[in-house]
Amino acid sequence: MPLTKLRILTDRLTGAERRFSLRTLVALSSLPLFGVVAAFGLAPDTNPLDITPQTITEAITLPTLIGSGSEGSFERESLIQSGDTLSIALSRLKIDDLEIQRLLATEAVRQMASSIRSGRRIQATTTQDGQLLTIRFDRGDAPALMINRQGDGFVASESEDVLESRVVMRSGRILSSLYGATDSAGIPDKIANQLAETFSTSMDFREDLRRGDTFSVIYTVSYRNGEPIAAGKLLAAEFVNAGKPHRAILYRDPFGREDYYTPEGESLKRGFLRSPLEFSRVTSSFSNSRKHPVYGFHRAHTGVDFGAPTGTRVKATGDATVAFAGRRGGYGNLVILRHSNGFETYYAHLSAFASGIRAGRPVSQGQVIAYVGSTGASTGPHLHYEIRIAGKPQNPMAIKLPGSPPLVAEQRARFLEQTADWSDKLALLRGTNLAALD
Numbered sequence: 001m002p003l004t005k006l007r008i009l010t011d012r013l014t015g016a017e018r019r020f021s022l023r024t025l026v027a028l029s030s031l032p033l034f035g036v037v038a039a040f041g042l043a044p045d046t047n048p049l050d051i052t053p054q055t056i057t058e059a060i061t062l063p064t065l066i067g068s069g070s071e072g073s074f075e076r077e078s079l080i081q082s083g084d085t086l087s088i089a090l091s092r093l094k095i096d097d098l099e100i101q102r103l104l105a106t107e108a109v110r111q112m113a114s115s116i117r118s119g120r121r122i123q124a125t126t127t128q129d130g131q132l133l134t135i136r137f138d139r140g141d142a143p144a145l146m147i148n149r150q151g152d153g154f155v156a157s158e159s160e161d162v163l164e165s166r167v168v169m170r171s172g173r174i175l176s177s178l179y180g181a182t183d184s185a186g187i188p189d190k191i192a193n194q195l196a197e198t199f200s201t202s203m204d205f206r207e208d209l210r211r212g213d214t215f216s217v218i219y220t221v222s223y224r225n226g227e228p229i230a231a232g233k234l235l236a237a238e239f240v241n242a243g244k245p246h247r248a249i250l251y252r253d254p255f256g257r258e259d260y261y262t263p264e265g266e267s268l269k270r271g272f273l274r275s276p277l278e279f280s281r282v283t284s285s286f287s288n289s290r291k292h293p294v295y296g297f298h299r300a301h302t303g304v305d306f307g308a309p310t311g312t313r314v315k316a317t318g319d320a321t322v323a324f325a326g327r328r329g330g331y332g333n334l335v336i337l338r339h340s341n342g343f344e345t346y347y348a349h350l351s352a353f354a355s356g357i358r359a360g361r362p363v364s365q366g367q368v369i370a371y372v373g374s375t376g377a378s379t380g381p382h383l384h385y386e387i388r389i390a391g392k393p394q395n396p397m398a399i400k401l402p403g404s405p406p407l408v409a410e411q412r413a414r415f416l417e418q419t420a421d422w423s424d425k426l427a428l429l430r431g432t433n434l435a436a437l438d
């Protein structure tokens, strides 16, 4: 993709970001720099993959030259700093003093002065010799204020209430914890969570994290009138753990299903959830020999028990077909799911089955299949959960669970075409931001 305009975007700097002086950020924006930004709305169903970045932005210093217009004009933008007056902010945008005096004589500009607040963005276009053409001032709680030259004076107008989705790229380095590093890099918690979740199949963020690990993330942020209002979705990410790179790219298939894949098209989705219950604790672990609470004698415990109140929803841990749903001896009410590759999961002592759960029915990962109970050989409400491979019980907490199958051939071609740009951007981040961190 041609980078039509080099734009230097200055973002709101938090205290943490300031301390983390090595941080740099590169942000991509598909938006025109000035005027009304029609954008791609911010409806929740906005497909971030439709975003076509046209400008690349990199924050280095303030103020920043953000481009040069078609008739030799310059576009600059800056964030209002604490202690700024309007004239200080304007002079930082390289507007000449005479122009500033003229501006301050107009009513609309005095109004602008009253809503000046640190962290807000101000943009100006000037001619090469510093004559002002336009100013755009983000007010956050109200539409941006536009000031346009008209003859020797200036006229003010409000821009439309602008909703935009911007693509932001950031990098960081682990010093102590993942969240410490993402905070320092100014990455919202929601995105940090998505990052951890996305790579949770390939690495354990509590155990495997190393000081010096690096990461880059590309994600969307919703803006209203230039103020960030919500973090969106992780589009692509790279995590280099102990020298080994892990990469993930969001792909939306033709049916609208979104999942994360490696740049080569391998799925990063978990083949199995770790637990069939949302909130639970293990009350009895997998064991080759334990004293049975009901039978009293020692025998293997072929699964894991999760303590939970009667009626707690039990979820299918992977895509499967129902192999059995009914009463079976000590198991009480039991659901057996048959997955691919010879995997079966058992859910026992259930109080009830979810509607439609019958042998032969397909279920998908996360679907509610039954409710916790205490039927069969059980001393109180809990879920007994087993994983069997080729009929042999495995320790669900210890076995390496398989991932989802990779994309089929024609999907893979579509995937590669659709995501090549994100792969390039990750490489760019590696080359620029992380180099700057060194």
Ligand SMILES: [Zn+2]
Pocket (backbone or CB within 6 Å): 284, 301, 303, 304, 305, 383, 384, 385
């Ligand atoms: Zn059990």
